[in-house]
Amino acid sequence: MLHIALRQQRGTFTLDVNLTASTPGVIALFGRSGCGKTTLVNLLAGLSQGAQGRIVVDDQVWFDSARGVQVPAELRRIGYVFQDARLFPHYSVRGNLDYGAKRAPQPPSAARFDEVVDLLGLAPLLQRRPGGLSGGERQRVALGRALLSQPRLLLLDEPLASLDAARREDVLPWLERLRDQLQIPMVFVSHQYDEVLRLATEVLVMDDGRVVAQGDVASISLAPALRAIVGPDAIGAVLDGHIERRDTATGLADVRVGEGLLQLLCADASVGRRVRVQLRARDIILATVEPQGLSVRNQLRGTLCSISPDGDSDLIEVDIGGGTRVLSRITRSATQQLQLRPGLLLWVLVKAVSTRGHIFPAEATD
Amino acid sequence: MHTATVYAARMNWLGEPELAALRLSLDVAGRAVLLNLLPAIAIAWLLTRRRFAGRTLLDAMVHLPLVLPPVMVGYLLLLLLGVHGPVGRWLDQLFGLRLVFTTGGAAVATAIMSFPLMVRAIRLSLEGIDSGLEQAARTLGAGPIDRFVSITLPLMLPGVLAGAITAFAAGLGEFGAVVTFVSNIPGETRTLPLALYAALQSPDGDALAARLALLSFGLGLGGLLTGEVLARSLRRWLGR
16 A cells, blocks of 8 residues: 655745555556656655655555655665666676665575566576676666666656667566566656556556555546546546457457457457557447448447536546446537537447557466 | 096986985875875865865866966974874874975875876866666665775776876975975985986086986886876776
């Protein structure tokens, strides 16, 4: 359990956060640059001071301004992975990994060391100096160093932000493995929505020093507060489900999400695997009568929940059964012409090729 | 003809006065560097890593010897550390330590004059160290002393080395403060520049002066080159 209640005034910027999140899992702090994410994380780590409030992690009080409690950063046992890796240039990769390990109250066993080295693919790098490593390799070493310090909490502050797209793809799968194989709670800071979608179990959306929305990925994807931050193209429902059936000939998989069933293209996915699917609002078509002769693979029945204007178009929230909701972006003229209103029964059309399914790699069954 | 050969012979060999001055200069400059090492690291660290009241004043104080006339510094030392001076009397009574007219006194004067050079070099290297590395060490469980010893100190070594060698090379040639504070006593305080000055004062000292000048020139150049090469290889070893 992670409980943070903090208030800090710095110039014109005010950080004002009150949140409780369950651990373990990946808590994503998501928001634009300058919204206070790093400020919050540095307060959590104990690297900056001057706030009022409390920080409690798993029943341990790290900070309580009312009682004058301030546990120094070096005693909090936080595995902090910085945006710029911050490897020690005068130590080898092995020396960097050992640095935190040697200072842990209970140093990791040799087996644990090998496990982490294995998990992050660090074996070929051990003898090298950080100066000669690529950006992606550096971040992997930084992750390993943080993990081997036996942290209670792993803080990842935009660990992918300094990497180009290809290098990010080098690191992301390792982060997913960490999430799925280790029972360490993680706080993941990012301003990239797609990273949050891939990694998070819980999301805190921050804007201008405040948490404006909090919840699991599915509910956050529908939150109005998100819309101002991610931009119109990224808006859309995110659904967690698992693969029920897969047709190897066509590559199409039946993905069970709540009571609904979606046919999607999922590469290399075996039956039983968990997938997270983003249905972008602009790719979803609504119909008031059952369409005929379309190439669209998914025609779902749904009930219209709400209509909210967003920019020059409308966002329509539709319940496709059992509380599972999707968003569709349509023009105002379509809203008027189809006489859409809450409670209306609709057909929801989803192209199998327009959705992106992220496969959770480690867990074979849901 | 005869005087010319003697002149040539003398040019090829270092005589006893030159060797004595050389030994003394190395001794004084070496002691000055040792005296300065810890205070210079401490002050450089304070000036780069801490914000406190009076920081600008401390910074100015450290740099004073660069701008004050060396003779004035020597005079000040004489007032403070002389046998009747407030600090000098105390040193004499407690430890029987007399600095005036001694090699130790020459080392103290040289140390004060070369202190800013050392602080500046160490400070420069400290400023080049990303304080984020110290933060990272902190999150990995390293306390303040641990962080300094395992991260900050090794990374500032090139600066410490460069500073020490520059200060040593400069210390070999310190004149004004030394001659004012500890006078010009052969074998005790007559370092290379003082010997050079004495030679210039004597009617037949031209050859000696030339040899001493060459010697000083070689030492200075050699010192600076060695410092640069050492610092470069140290930086490479540190991976920077």
